[in-house]
Amino acid sequence: MQQLYPEPGPVDHDTLIDLYAPPPRPSLRVNFVASLDGAGTLGGKSAGLSGPEDKRVFGILRMRCDALVVGAGTVREEGYRAVRLDEPRRQWRLAHGLTEFPTLVIVSGRCDLDPAQPALADAPVRPVILTTAHAEPGALGDVADVIRAGDKRVDLIEAVRQLRERGLLQLLSEGGPTLFGSLTAAGLVDELCLTVSPLLAGPGAGRITAGPELPAPVDLTLRHALLADGQLLLRYNR
Numbered sequence: 001m002q003q004l005y006p007e008p009g010p011v012d013h014d015t016l017i018d019l020y021a022p023p024p025r026p027s028l029r030v031n032f033v034a035s036l037d038g039a040g041t042l043g044g045k046s047a048g049l050s051g052p053e054d055k056r057v058f059g060i061l062r063m064r065c066d067a068l069v070v071g072a073g074t075v076r077e078e079g080y081r082a083v084r085l086d087e088p089r090r091q092w093r094l095a096h097g098l099t100e101f102p103t104l105v106i107v108s109g110r111c112d113l114d115p116a117q118p119a120l121a122d123a124p125v126r127p128v129i130l131t132t133a134h135a136e137p138g139a140l141g142d143v144a145d146v147i148r149a150g151d152k153r154v155d156l157i158e159a160v161r162q163l164r165e166r167g168l169l170q171l172l173s174e175g176g177p178t179l180f181g182s183l184t185a186a187g188l189v190d191e192l193c194l195t196v197s198p199l200l201a202g203p204g205a206g207r208i209t210a211g212p213e214l215p216a217p218v219d220l221t222l223r224h225a226l227l228a229d230g231q232l233l234l235r236y237n238r
């Protein structure tokens with residue numbers, strides 16, 4: 001892996017971990033992979049857009065967060081497994097003052113999620129469901145803590161405030177597009193880690209963001225650009 005910006009040069013694994021240090025204040029970063037022509041999925045999933053180096057960064061981002069926030073659509077489509085990091089990453093977390101595992105947080109208005117699915121039933125730490133005041137989580141409440149915020153949609157500003165009250169300060173969102181659109185609209189996105197994969201997916205797939213239009217675009221600043229196997233790994237923040 002090579003760094004192209006700001007300083008060109010090779011990047012070893014420890015440097016890569018440092019390059020993805022979260023800011024010292026509580027923050028929310030979002031991680032996505034997209035094709036050159038802007039697709040967020042291939043055949044309905046993100047896996048075909050990824051590659052070994054993107055997966056390495058994906059693993060580092062999970063290693064460095066307190067909670068992993070995902071939309072219910074991604075959990076349903078991608079068949080999320082329990083967030084069980086490997087032994088070296090668990091040890092790294094403990095040595096750096098983090099809990100052994102990040103907490104999985106799922107955003108869902110409808111609570112149409114199977115409580116027996118591995119992401120919930122096999123979770124090493126009790127997950128959190130972020131939902132609305134009137135939602136009926138039913139048996140999800142047996143396998144996860146339920147946080148309510150907002151009436152028709154989840155009020156993400158209030159929900160994030162409640163997560164931080166629980167000590168979940170560094171938040172990583174792995175999407176998907178609807179949640180990213182909602183987080184952007186709520187002004188909660190501090191950072192975007194975006195991998196651009198060197199392929200043309202062609203028409204059909206959606207972008208990495210979805211939902212109502214924003215009143216104005218949000219400017220981000222490039223922190224670094226890395227190159228590996230033809231993929232660009234970009235880190236932008238506000």
Ligand SMILES: NC(=O)c1ccc[n+]([C@@H]2O[C@H](COP(=O)([O-])OP(=O)(O)OC[C@H]3O[C@@H](n4cnc5c(N)ncnc54)[C@H](OP(=O)(O)O)[C@@H]3O)[C@@H](O)[C@H]2O)c1
Nearest residue numbers: 032033040045071072073074108109110154175176178179
């Ligand atoms: N390229 C990538 O890196 C990447 C990353 C992640 C996902 N994806 C792809 O994205 C696709 C899924 O897209 P998606 O837009 O459906 O994913 P999503 O954002 O993960 O899920 C959308 C669902 O999340 C819940 N949600 C999000 N914001 C909410 C809010 N403010 N209030 C209430 N509920 C909210 C709703 O759940 P309920 O319906 O339960 O109410 C909504 O239907 C999959 O094909 C997946 O493979 C790609």
